[in-house]
Amino acid sequence: MNKKTQERIAFSILTFTAMLVVIPTLLIIGYIFVKGIGMINWEFLTAMPRKGMTEGGIYPAIIGTLYLVLGTVLFALPLGIGSAIYLTEYAKQGILSRLIRLAILNLAGVPSVVYGLFGLGLFVLFLGFGSSILAGSLTLACLILPIVITASEEALKSVPQSYREASLALGATKWQTIQKVVLPHATPGITTGAILGIGRAAGETAPILLTVAAFFLPRLPKSFFDQAMVLPYHLYIISTQVPNMPEEIKYGTALVLLGIVGVFFMIATTIRIKFKMDNRA
Amino acid sequence: MADTTMEIKKKRKSLNKNMKNSMGEFVIEKVIFVLGMTSIAIIALIFLFLFRTGIRLFDDIALKDFLFGEFWFPISVNSQYGILPLVAGSVMVTLGAVFISVPLGIGSAIFIAEVAPPKTKTVLKVIIEFLSAIPSVVLGFLGIVILSSWVRVTFNISSGFTILTGSILVSFMALPTIISISDDALNALPKEYREASLALGATRWETILYALVPAASSGIIAAVMLGIGRAVGETMTVMMVTGNAAQIPGSFLVSGRTMTATIAAEMGDTVRNGTHYHALFAVGIVLLAMTSFINLIADFVLSRAKKEGR
16 A cells, blocks of 8 residues: 555544544534523523423523622632742742642543542531532632633743843832732733633532532522522423423523523633734734 | 922822722722632631531441441431442443543544644633533433433333433533543643654654653543543432342443432422431432542542653
């Protein structure tokens, strides 16, 4: 067999493997979209579930998810960005920064259900928050922290050193430099990380199963200390625990969830691609 | 005269301002330092809270019976808490997922890094990243409505809720990790490797096979390890499609139950601070130990790869 044919065969196989990953992904998205789009109407999005969830809408689950995501961001952003600033601007290379990096890496690898156990142990029981949006937000904040830190760190690192030097040379203090020069330039990257984290938080199920989720609660949460229905958990419940659940409600719920996550993902990707182009120009 | 007093006043003011500035700087530096420590604090708290609760299982159950017990019957009269069937379930699902995702993942990564034209490359990367963003419960749902019946019909078995069904879905959750980290490893290689090999008359394929993949092997191994870590920790999809029979699975075509699914499924039925409750935390400890170990190896391989690169 000559070398060219060999190469052609090898490349065809490589193309095929890539297609085996990409085509099912597109099919998954397309299938959920086609089967679910018929269900999406104003009533489905804004009505309370009725008759053991087999009728009506998923309004409380949508609102619950938004509250939960909001809470998560409120905790994760300051912690994550602060950690990244420490790592890039203040920390000296040494055992401590090595330890922090190891901790971040480990956090990224902790299974989501273990975060659930941790949240249950610390926030729900030990601190007495009960099953609540607060406990769930704190748990999810820990879960997305590695994403936020890593993205922010990369964004901060991409700010040229000369910017910092110029600002310091003008007599600005270190914090003034970070606040007025470094952070504004790193904002797109940090935003991307934050949005990716939000998307992740919106789709997670196992941690909220143990810390927030209510099986069926046909009203809106009153405060951050309240339990709530949440979309991913709701989808789990209606697709495994409720008999005679109409198919289209399941697909509709899956589509809404995928849509929320997808919108966050699109925004993050657009910002990133645009930012990359701006940097190149 | 008046001028000099003015000047002195001005100087004092700016001195004060400097003092205030440096005080502010000091406080901010401390605050940032504390924020920097969050990750360490959280990982320590995770270990602390898992151990604190999980360890109490051994007031009631011998460690040996937990680690080597072959039966997980938490709610029968003679309850037994042997973790072996759960470990076996996790290992089987992961093994199946590795068989699928490693060849597909490495193949796709090579295609994206070396073969695909730039436009295709960008599109493929976005799609694969989106795959990692799809909530696991959505995949689990599709697993229930589509994949399980496909498995049932294809293999002519009575139920489609099997280890294999779980493996297929989990492999799709591990793929983005494997692909993006392998792709990074290939992209990080110096341009000279490629050029030297091509200049020697090797085809692009020979260059990939004999120069690039061996040079990026540490990164690719780390990618696989991290993918395995993802697979072991995956919860919702496996819980929804593997049938959840707590037995030591003899093949890929029977039902099984993973450690993750056990925790998520049973926690709701437990009595706080009962033996079952403690047992689930103990399962969490074993799970955490496994994933930490896998991730540490991956980190070790990756950092070694970085040193070699230098």
